Amino acid sequence: MKKNLIAPSVLAADFGNLQRDVEMINNSEADWFHIDIMDGVFVPNISYGMPVLQAIQKHAKKTIDVHLMIVDPDRYIKEFAALGATNLSVHYEACTHLHRTLQAIKAEGMKAGVAINPHTSVDLLEDVIKDIDLVCMMSVNPGFGGQSFIENTFQKVRKLKQIIERNGASTLIEVDGGVTDKNAAQLVDAGADVLVAGSFVFKAENPTQTIKELSDLVNS
Numbered sequence: 001m002k003k004n005l006i007a008p009s010v011l012a013a014d015f016g017n018l019q020r021d022v023e024m025i026n027n028s029e030a031d032w033f034h035i036d037i038m039d040g041v042f043v044p045n046i047s048y049g050m051p052v053l054q055a056i057q058k059h060a061k062k063t064i065d066v067h068l069m070i071v072d073p074d075r076y077i078k079e080f081a082a083l084g085a086t087n088l089s090v091h092y093e094a095c096t097h098l099h100r101t102l103q104a105i106k107a108e109g110m111k112a113g114v115a116i117n118p119h120t121s122v123d124l125l126e127d128v129i130k131d132i133d134l135v136c137m138m139s140v141n142p143g144f145g146g147q148s149f150i151e152n153t154f155q156k157v158r159k160l161k162q163i164i165e166r167n168g169a170s171t172l173i174e175v176d177g178g179v180t181d182k183n184a185a186q187l188v189d190a191g192a193d194v195l196v197a198g199s200f201v202f203k204a205e206n207p208t209q210t211i212k213e214l215s216d217l218v219n220s
């Protein structure tokens with residue numbers, strides 16, 4: 001049976017205690033670190049950039065999954081590779097030559113991801129699906145943590161799973177935004193492989209236990 005993965009979103013961590021929260025993820029049953037990079041242009045918020053990722057990377061002992069919410073992401077592919085990113089996801093809506101961008105990410109030794117906004121149809125990925133290692137499906141409008149999950153995501157995940165299977169691709173489906181214990185099992189049933197959770201983990205009284213419960217819920 002495949003393992004469904006949990007990726008806590010560091011955006012919801014306590015930046016005053018960042019090393020503590022990184023160690024919490026290291027010592028938990030989480031699988032990946034999810035890192036949100038926002039430029040204030042592609043999305044109406046600015047998160048953090050290279051120096052913070054460098055600080056996280058110094059202590060992180062798991063896969064570093066970087067989600068770029070920036071315009072013209074090609075400019076920074078080499079830098080994210082040098083900073084230790086394992087996966088690099090660019091937004092479909094931010095790329096003019098998506099296929100070329102995916103090749104450039106892979107050429108730097110990273111897994112190539114494509115993030116899609118809630119309004120973007122999964123059908124647009126069919127012709128490039130075999131080149132995508134990971135689809136980061138946004139289940140909120142990107143830019144902020146703590147938003148409510150958009151229910152239409154379930155049918156998008158099902159449809160994307162069909163596209164992946166029809167094309168014999170091995171693309172992982174990651175769902176990002178508003179993930180909780182209320183929708184996690186249904187997302188995995190629909191075909192999701194990776195669940196990103198920010199507020200649900202970091203606002204919990206016991207984040208380590210919450211990660212374990214979420215992982216158990218989708219791996220039982």
Ligand SMILES: O=C(CO)[C@@H](O)[C@H](O)COP(=O)(O)O
Nearest residue numbers: 142143145146177178198199
């Ligand atoms: O990319 C984003 C937001 O743009 C997400 O990764 C959020 O950080 C997830 O946070 P929650 O919705 O789980 O609080």
